[in-house]
Amino acid sequence: MTIRVVVADDQELVRSGFALILDVQPDIEVVAEVGDGAQAVDAVRRHGADVALLDIRMPGTDGIEACRAISEQTGCRSVMLTTFDSEEYVYDALHAGASGFLLKDVRRDDLVHAVRVVAAGDSLLAPSVARRLIAEYTARPAAAPAPRLDVLTARERETLLHLARGLSNAEIAAELVVSEHTVKTHVGNVLAKLGLRDRIQAVICAYESGLVAPAG
Known part of the structure; x- marks a missing residue:
């Protein structure tokens, strides 16, 4: 299956560079390069x-x-490109449904990996990025009450806790001494029970509900 990608950036060199990296991948096709949001939609x-x-x-x-x-x-999933001099926009981007964030100086291999991860229905939660996003998000008043965690089983709460710490499915499986398939099932249950779109929203929920406290 080919992953169809739209690259939107008002800097031609940036979007052309990203498109060049992605388009040579056998499973990725850049279907459009555009310079503003309306064109992207x-x-x-x-x-x-x-x-x-x-x-x-x-x-x-x-x-x-x-x-x-x-x-x-x-049904398209969005990844935001940022330089982190725009942290004031992170909160709004999360509420808008962003599935991940990339720094504009992202490495070639990490860019390709990110597109594949997000296309597969997961979210981009690189620890170096997630800490900044969570700090910005949790510093703002919540737009709505956090979902109640009492609908989760004990093992699902453990899974959510590990998600909030930035662990991958493989790392969670090692922590819980279960298979990755079992972890994937737990993650799916957490998202479904709490009405969440993806792992990024799960991390936010963990902080807003008090399951995890922001470092500081």
């Missing part, structure tokens, strides 16, 4: 894209608004 619709790489700051319709429209209107 249109391209996702027209091409049935699986993943959209969205610069947070773009003229006209920015990456956050594009992410919100894409999340609400399509």
Whole structure:
């Protein structure tokens, strides 16, 4: 199966560079390169894209608004591109439905890996990125009450706790001494019971509910 990608950035060299890296992969096809959010939303619709790489700051319709429209209107998953001088936008991007965040100086292999991970329905939670996102998110008032965790089993709560610490399925399996398949089932149950979209929202829920306290 080929992963169809839309790259949106108002800097031509950035988007062309990302597109060049991705398009040579046998399982990835860049179906559009665009310079603003409105064009990104249109391209996702027209091409049935699986993943959209969205610069947070773009003229006209920015990456956050594009992410919100894409999340609400399509099945495409969005990854935000940031330099981290734009941390004030992170909170809004998470609520808009972002499935991951990449630094613009991301390494070639990490970019390719991120697209594959997000296309597979997972979320990008690199520890170096997640700590900054969580710190920004938890510093703001919650937009809505956090889901009640008492709907989870003890093992599902353990799984959520490990998710919040940034562990992969393999690492969680080692901690709980179970198979990765079992962990995947627990993660799926956590998301379904709490009405969450993906692992990023699960991490946010863990902090907002008090299961995990922000470091500091």
